[in-house]
Amino acid sequence: MSASNREVLSALLDDEARELELRRLLRELDRDDDQSRQLQGEWYRQHLIRAALQGDQPRHAPDFSLRVAEAVAAEAMAEEPAAAGWRRALGSMAVAASVAAVVVLGGQQLSDGVDDAVRVAPLPSGVVNTLGAVPVQASFGTRAVPTLEPADRTAYRELARQRLRRYSQEHAEHASLNTPQGLVPFARVPVIER
Amino acid sequence: MDERISQAVARVPSAVRASAFALALCSGFSASFLALAPVATAQDRCPELDPEVNRLLRTMTDSTARGDYSGVLTLQRGNDMQVMQLSHRVVDGVATEVLSRLTGQDALVLRTEHPTDCTHPGHRLLKAASALENGVCGLAAGYRFHLDSGERIAGRDALRLRADPRDMYRFGYVFELDRETALMLKSTTYGADQRVLEQYQFASLSMDSVSTDGLPSMNDSLEDAGVAYRAGHPHPSEPQPQSTGPAWIVTWLPDGFMATDASPPGAPRKSFTDGLASFSVFLEPLKVAIKPGEGVERQGSTVAYTRGVALQQRPVLITVVGEIPTNTARMVADAVRLR
Numbered sequence: 001m002s003a004s005n006r007e008v009l010s011a012l013l014d015d016e017a018r019e020l021e022l023r024r025l026l027r028e029l030d031r032d033d034d035q036s037r038q039l040q041g042e043w044y045r046q047h048l049i050r051a052a053l054q055g056d057q058p059r060h061a062p063d064f065s066l067r068v069a070e071a072v073a074a075e076a077m078a079e080e081p082a083a084a085g086w087r088r089a090l091g092s093m094a095v096a097a098s099v100a101a102v103v104v105l106g107g108q109q110l111s112d113g114v115d116d117a118v119r120v121a122p123l124p125s126g127v128v129n130t131l132g133a134v135p136v137q138a139s140f141g142t143r144a145v146p147t148l149e150p151a152d153r154t155a156y157r158e159l160a161r162q163r164l165r166r167y168s169q170e171h172a173e174h175a176s177l178n179t180p181q182g183l184v185p186f187a188r189v190p191v192i193e194r
Numbered sequence: 195m196d197e198r199i200s201q202a203v204a205r206v207p208s209a210v211r212a213s214a215f216a217l218a219l220c221s222g223f224s225a226s227f228l229a230l231a232p233v234a235t236a237q238d239r240c241p242e243l244d245p246e247v248n249r250l251l252r253t254m255t256d257s258t259a260r261g262d263y264s265g266v267l268t269l270q271r272g273n274d275m276q277v278m279q280l281s282h283r284v285v286d287g288v289a290t291e292v293l294s295r296l297t298g299q300d301a302l303v304l305r306t307e308h309p310t311d312c313t314h315p316g317h318r319l320l321k322a323a324s325a326l327e328n329g330v331c332g333l334a335a336g337y338r339f340h341l342d343s344g345e346r347i348a349g350r351d352a353l354r355l356r357a358d359p360r361d362m363y364r365f366g367y368v369f370e371l372d373r374e375t376a377l378m379l380k381s382t383t384y385g386a387d388q389r390v391l392e393q394y395q396f397a398s399l400s401m402d403s404v405s406t407d408g409l410p411s412m413n414d415s416l417e418d419a420g421v422a423y424r425a426g427h428p429h430p431s432e433p434q435p436q437s438t439g440p441a442w443i444v445t446w447l448p449d450g451f452m453a454t455d456a457s458p459p460g461a462p463r464k465s466f467t468d469g470l471a472s473f474s475v476f477l478e479p480l481k482v483a484i485k486p487g488e489g490v491e492r493q494g495s496t497v498a499y500t501r502g503v504a505l506q507q508r509p510v511l512i513t514v515v516g517e518i519p520t521n522t523a524r525m526v527a528d529a530v531r532l533r
Contacts, residue, residue, distance in 0.1 A: 152485055152487055156488060159502075160489035163491075163498050163500050163511075163513040164496070167513060169423070171516060174472060175467075175472040176305070177314040178316025178454045179469075179470060179471065179472050180255065180258060180381075181378065182280065183292075183303055186293055186303040186423075187267075187269045187276055187278055188495075188496050191299060192295075192303065194423055
């Protein structure tokens with residue numbers, strides 16, 4: 001396994017992988033060769049190590065990366081007949097969709113597992129707090145959000161990105177009637193659709 | 195029913211379908227959003243708005259809705275800057291508004307047949323001096339206002355109105371309002387660390403009442419644009435195709451926020467406003483289980499917060515999209531319950 005793959009994998013598991021790197025890694029996983037199988041093995045091994053370090057029970061689920069690879073393969077086949085420009089535009093969405101699909105599929109499998117409860121821990125106070133808000137002590141009133149595995153965290157971020165695209169026009173419709181800026185909220189919509 | 199609304203209803207020809215949309219919203223609205231408003235807040239808890247600020251905001255709201263103006267605007271969010279053209283015209287008490295993008299996507303948004311007397315909740319909040327009915331506090335509950343002399347924007351002198359948030363649930367704003375008409379010439383949204391999240395302003399502005407002869411017709415503009423979207427008037431009595439989902443409610447809102455429309459309990463979306471900010475909550479029932487978790491994406495002042503969770507053992511995805519701090523979005527998502 002190449003040093004750069006090892007780095008990306010490590011970054012991914014630490015939730016620091018960039019989207020482009022993630023895509024490259026997923027494409028490599030997609031190839032059915034020794035290197036790809038080695039990468040899958042390494043992914044699972046590193047996952048187990050991190051789980052152990054964090055005091056989690058290792059999951060007995062079959063290799064998570066296999067599912068990612070399957071989903072990416074399905075996307076790649078669907079992409080084949082498309083024009084280059086279209087494919088470029090959808091490339092990142094396709095990977096995002098694949099990863100998101102794994103979150104959903106993975107959930108089904110997890111709910112059968114016995115180790116589900118062990119992995120649920122409250123977030124530290126104010127951890128989600130980013131722009132604009134004063135840190136909230138204990139985020140009063142909120143329920144505990146499970147600590148996500150890094151790959152799941154990446155998937156959830158993709159999910160949020162997709163939902164922003166999907167919903168921002170409908171939100172702008174209401175914002176433009178209920179805030180002082182007139183139609184300007186529509187300028188915030190990434191791509192306006194008919 | 196509000197008297198002004200009754201007048202608007204009487205004035206708009208019922209044959210015009212788009213107008214009927216608008217007035218159905220305006221007329222059905224006052225009564226029906228009561229059911230969606232948050233639990234009553236004590237009236238005496240609501241601070242009063244400074245009369246001068248109140249007058250200015252009322253003038254601003256009226257100028258925006260009833261004035262004739264057109265100009266070029268810039269919208270800056272981080273390193274991204276967009277340029278767009280905006281025009282607003284009123285003929286016989288009915289407004290037509292067009293926004294076309296001059297950079298990036300070739301797109302145009304159009305809102306027509308909008309009666310100027312049709313007042314939406316956000317604008318009612320802007321114009322209210324104190325608490326609204328049902329214990330919803332007015333703007334003064336969420337913001338402290340400060341009035342000052344402003345810059346010169348698009349060749350016009352401005353007054354500066356600063357709105358500092360009273361709590362951590364909303365952003366702050368600095369508005370530059372035209373001295374003559376109170377029309378908003380510039381708006382800056384900032385976070386708690388005073389970091390600018392979004393800024394837009396007019397680069398040029400004309401307030402002459404535009405004759406329709408010199409402008410391309412609406413149909414021409416629609417045909418020329420790459421994508422043309424007709425912004426609607428969401429209204430409660432029109433059957434909603436996706437309203438078959440589970441009934442749900444939002445059990446917590448920051449002070450001063452109220453529903454923007456009377457969406458049915460099973461509708462996938464509910465939107466809220468405090469007059470200056472707004473956000474929408476979306477609920478998607480899922481067919482398969484999802485690993486519980488959350489994800490955040492922020493672009494300028496807009497956040498999308500997505501939470502996968504099981505409510506009454508039904509897997510759902512809750513997404514909050516709006517111009518609010520991430521933590522507010524998180525707390526709102528957390529307060530979603532199935533009925």
